[in-house]
Amino acid sequence: MRSRSSLLSAEARMFLLVSEPIEITTLRNSLVHPEDGAIAIFEGIVRNQSHGKRVRYLEYSAYELMAQRKLEEIGKQARERFAIRQIGIIHRLGHLQIGECSVAIVVTSAHRAAAFEACQFAIDAIKQAVPIWKKEVYEDGEIWVEGER
Amino acid sequence: MSIRVLFFASLADITGIRETTVDAAMFSDIRSIFSKFAAEHPDLEARRPTIMVALNSEFARLESKVQDGDEVAFFPPVSGG
Numbered sequence: 154m155r156s157r158s159s160l161l162s163a164e165a166r167m168f169l170l171v172s173e174p175i176e177i178t179t180l181r182n183s184l185v186h187p188e189d190g191a192i193a194i195f196e197g198i199v200r201n202q203s204h205g206k207r208v209r210y211l212e213y214s215a216y217e218l219m220a221q222r223k224l225e226e227i228g229k230q231a232r233e234r235f236a237i238r239q240i241g242i243i244h245r246l247g248h249l250q251i252g253e254c255s256v257a258i259v260v261t262s263a264h265r266a267a268a269f270e271a272c273q274f275a276i277d278a279i280k281q282a283v284p285i286w287k288k289e290v291y292e293d294g295e296i297w298v299e300g301e302r
Numbered sequence: 303m304s305i306r307v308l309f310f311a312s313l314a315d316i317t318g319i320r321e322t323t324v325d326a327a328m329f330s331d332i333r334s335i336f337s338k339f340a341a342e343h344p345d346l347e348a349r350r351p352t353i354m355v356a357l358n359s360e361f362a363r364l365e366s367k368v369q370d371g372d373e374v375a376f377f378p379p380v381s382g383g
Contacts, residue, residue: 197383213382216310216375219359220382244382256383276383284356284375285382286311297312299352300379 167241168224170217175243177257184239189261193268195276197256199249203298209290211249216284220244223283227275235271237262242275244285255287303327303370307335310377313353316345326370332357333364335374352379 166183177194185192199211228240239261249255258275262268279285280300287298304323314320317339329335332355340347355362356375368374 214311215382216308216356216359216377219356219375222359280380280383282361282380283382284310284354284377284380286378287381288311297315297378298381299312300381 167239168221168228169243170215170220170224170246171243172245172247175245175254175257177243177254177259180241180243180257180259184241184259184261186238186261188263189238190263191261191265191268193258193260193262193265193272195256195258195272196254197276199251199253199255201251203289206289206291208251209292210251211255212288212290213244213246213249213255214286214288215244215246217246219284224279227278227283230278231260231271231275234274235262236264236267237271240271240275242279244279244283246285305329305335305368305370306373307339308373308375309339310375312378313346313349313376316349317343326368326372329368331364332362332366332368332374335368336364336376339376349378353377354379 201208224242231240237260241259244256258272260268260271289296303326305326307322307324309317309319354377357366358373
């Protein structure tokens, strides 16, 4: 897990797993360019309930090496499929409180439609194919959430 | 001559293992590695239908061949985002 390292390549800094709060403005400012006419930003945040149970907090864990590669792949696919200029994705790991941002996707493009579409594509792909898991912790127990297979 | 084996999330809880190694000479494919751990942990066997598999950080199948130096990971359907 890493972040804010100046040693990383520009590409690696755009696709990150971090253990501290996600700095969306930093990501946004690093991607935006005078050629852009639109920025779409998606934030996934921690909800206070799940299936009728009150959630106290979440714990995210990942197969970090693979998750990093998958985020970069999703970015590459998004740039191939949509008329966007840049995309960056940051996923938080570890302990997250209600309302905190767990994932941020920033897409810049000349026109808005491609940015919206790429954002939707990226979050759907993350939920399907990036090895990250969340554990919901309730007042009276905890459970690993598992996606569809 | 070893293969690294990783378990994540609920599968790490079930097996009590996050990371271990097996003798590469004893296993030809991912299925044979899974079967070894499933025999030791019946709750893992029960998860077989939904389990996801990776070989050297790429999605793989139980049929995928393995060799010395490989890293094999078993995990449940992902739930990031």
